[in-house]
Amino acid sequence: MRVLIVITAFIFMMPLRAQRSDFEAIDFWRADYMATQQQGEGLQQLPILVHHLTATLNTDVEKFRAIYYWVCHNIKGNYHLMRKNRNMIRKLENDPQALEAWNNTIQKEVFKTLLTSNETLCTGYAYLLKEMAALAGIESEIVHGTGIWNGNGSSSKDKSMHSWNAVKLNGKWYLCDATWSSGYIDMENLLFAFDYDDRFFLMEPEDFAKTHQPAQVKWELLPQEN
Template identity: 50%
Template sequence: MRIAFVFWLVSFHFSFAQRSDFNGISFKKADSVAEVYKGEGLRNLPVLTYNLTAPLDTDVEKFRAIYTWISSNIENDYSSYLKISNKRKRLVNDRQAFLDWNNSMTPQVFDRLLTERKTACTGYAYLVKEMANLAGFKCEIIDGYGRTPTLILKEDSAPNHSWNRIEINNTWYVCDATWSAGQTILEDGNPKFESDYFDGYFFAEPELFAKNHFSINKEEIRLKDTESFTGFIEGPVIYKEAFLAPIIPLSPEKMKVYIKKGDVVTFKLDAPNNINDNNFQLLINTGGRQKTIQPNILRNLNKISLLYRFEKTGLHDVHILIDDDLIATYVVKVKNARY
């Protein structure tokens, strides 16, 4: 049996910008430079950082080469992930103790990085910070929570992820090298990492990033004053494919939706104008039976609404699709109108 766990550890804030700021810049050269140094060791980080950045002209390309190299050359270590996760659970009620322990882990994390090029999210975030700093950038680690389709968070869940913010041209951007690196497959209980670089978490759209990343860094500024951890864990499940467009689920704000039979639910998204509306579909699973339907669609500039009337009672898992890729999941509970 193969079960895929993508360890997307999460959270951020501040007033962040997004990748579209660099639409006029091609990253082909930066990615090519990263490929040239594929397999290089980490014993001399200043030299590796110089080799990755010296051939490039712009700051964003320099950081891109660093990020791509890390996400393509470092293996996600499942055993370290479990060890760190268990420790975080034990310190969940003592934030300062957790932060102190997290900082004390740096030498151990770095030692394994050097010798085996393996790490968990903490190591990815640490390496991004160190190499970015060596290249002259302001870069910081963000600790917090990450939500994935296979990871359910509760109010008392311990922080489970780390990522970075980086300043380019006096503007802050967020990125998650761990989630860009690939996934760990559990095959008959044995973990195996599969490297598969994913570009969506490089300078991700901030509002979308906040859907599955939640920071515990007090000094960071929320996108909305009303944001809370409860709201974060109650939101819809977001899949990585949403980050490519990007497509941002706007409403319903909660994953679980309660309605009466015959009611219409409107799934509202922020989606680029160049996406064909007819590419959106709803995959609805009811009691193990599923069907794909074409909802009624309304668009106003980059805001798109998918409307569907629920005529049967029961529990419905509603998956939003675009070109057969999962974007988000909701759970709609339909009761008889008389109740």
């Protein structure tokens, strides 16, 4: 484990320690059911959608679960958009100014595609989850960094820029990745296939760190040593 030298003020700014086991007593069947009841809904009336997902649920974690489950079962990854973005990032990685300009350009396309066809890439998943959580009164953040994933849970040398979320529940921060929970790209036909993976919903920080490297180390949510 890395040893970090931190000043006292920084220690108090670090997110509180949190684990998925905090919610072992909660059965998410009702939250998941509410999400299935809104299957196929679009994003044009987002406040109404969030209300339908969360109005009958009592706790923030259940409300967030309903939102997360809905996103993962209704938003597709767009292979062509992902490939286009990845290729440009690799091409411009040594030109920060050009890369920033590209990021501004691609974000417009990402959000347009998200709104018109319910398809996106990781940034769109993270943005949508944050917006829907906010409408439910739940604080969350978009976390940018590097993803290391080859589809079977083990690390790969092929790293790529990635975005996911941290969500604050009961005063603690938790990690989740709706992109990787939602499914995968079928490389035979280059189409997205829904295949929900529950592991990335409030995953334990130690396990999350095996495949996610945040740009800001505080979002590892791992215990820090002086």
